Amino acid sequence: MxxxxxxxxxxxxxxxxxxxxxxxxxxxxxxxxxxxxxxxxxxxxxxxxxxxxxxxxxxxxxxxxxxxxxxxxxxxxxxxxxxxxxxxxxxxxxxxxxxxxxxxLGGEERTIEFLKRQGATSSNTPLSKDAFEKGVIKHPFPMNYILKPWKLGEWFYQIIKIGxxxxxxxxxxxxxxxxxxxxxxxxxxxxxxxxxx
Structure with missing residues (x-):
């Protein structure tokens, strides 16, 4: 040893x-x-x-x-x-x-508009079927019990920016x-x- x-x-x-x-x-x-x-x-x-x-x-x-x-x-x-x-x-x-x-994406305003458009349309091939549904980002376990799902748009952009x-x-x-x-x-x-x- x-x-x-x-x-x-x-x-x-x-x-x-x-x-x-x-x-x-x-x-x-x-x-x-x-x-x-x-x-x-x-x-x-x-x-x-x-x-x-x-x-x-x-x-x-x-x-x-x-x-x-x-x-x-x-x-x-x-x-x-x-x-x-x-x-x-x-x-x-x-x-x-x-x-x-x-x-x-053309600045903050155009980015927010882009996110709103993406949230309004449903994609045929979402990145993750479990986490994305009709413009809403769902959180994984255990965060799904703490946070509400995020809707694509200005709020989602602000969360990402703050993060x-x-x-x-x-x-x-x-x-x-x-x-x-x-x-x-x-x-x-x-x-x-x-x-x-």
Whole structure:
């Protein structure tokens, strides 16, 4: 048992092999090249700023994940800090994606009109037969006992909008809280203990 524990801790303390770092580095560089190419393509043809400004925020999520993954692979001791920064940007990217969808539909008013039209017509092929019926979104168990079904329209749009903003606030707040917990050594990533955050 003692030899197994020593082997386990030596594997955890060692850095990843050179071949893993090389493959990770090449993958990161390819990802950076392709995402920057796509970004510059959008910026060089910047003819629809209302949509493209949010699309740029979504595209930048790819290099953010690539760099965070590679830095965490090379230096596992700072992986928690990198993950926290990535989580903050992920919240912003979620906001950008929501705003991009609204911009593609022509703004908030046209999005609400679109949802009302979708709610008034019944589709032959709904996304989920159990959850969608004649313009009404039904909740899964156990939420169906707490919340009434949502009708597509302005109310549904406002709920989604509030949900995205709540996600941004909660994700960023918990990421900042994790920074403080990590600084005091009580973050304990992936562990469920009363003494850990």
């Amino acid at each position: 003692k030899i197994t524990e020593q082997l386990y801790w030596s594997l955890l303390s060692d850095s990843p092999p050179i071949w893993a770092k090389a493959i990770g580095g090449v993958s990161m560089l390819i990802t950076l090249f392709l995402s920057m190419f796509l970004l510059f393509q959008h910026l060089s043809a910047y003819n629809n700023p209302e949509e493209q400004k949010f699309l740029v925020g979504v595209i930048l999520m790819v290099p953010c994940y690539a760099i965070e993954s590679y830095v965490s692979l090379v230096n596992p001791s700072i992986s928690v800090d990198c993950e926290i920064l990535r989580d903050c940007y992920e919240a912003f990217a979620m906001y950008c994606f929501g705003r991009y969808l609204v911009a593609c 995205i903003v709540q996600y941004m606030i909660i994700k960023t707040t918990t990421a900042i809280l994790a920074v403080f917990l990590e600084a005091f050594g009580v973050y304990c990533d992936g562990q469920f203990k009363w003494s850990c955050g």
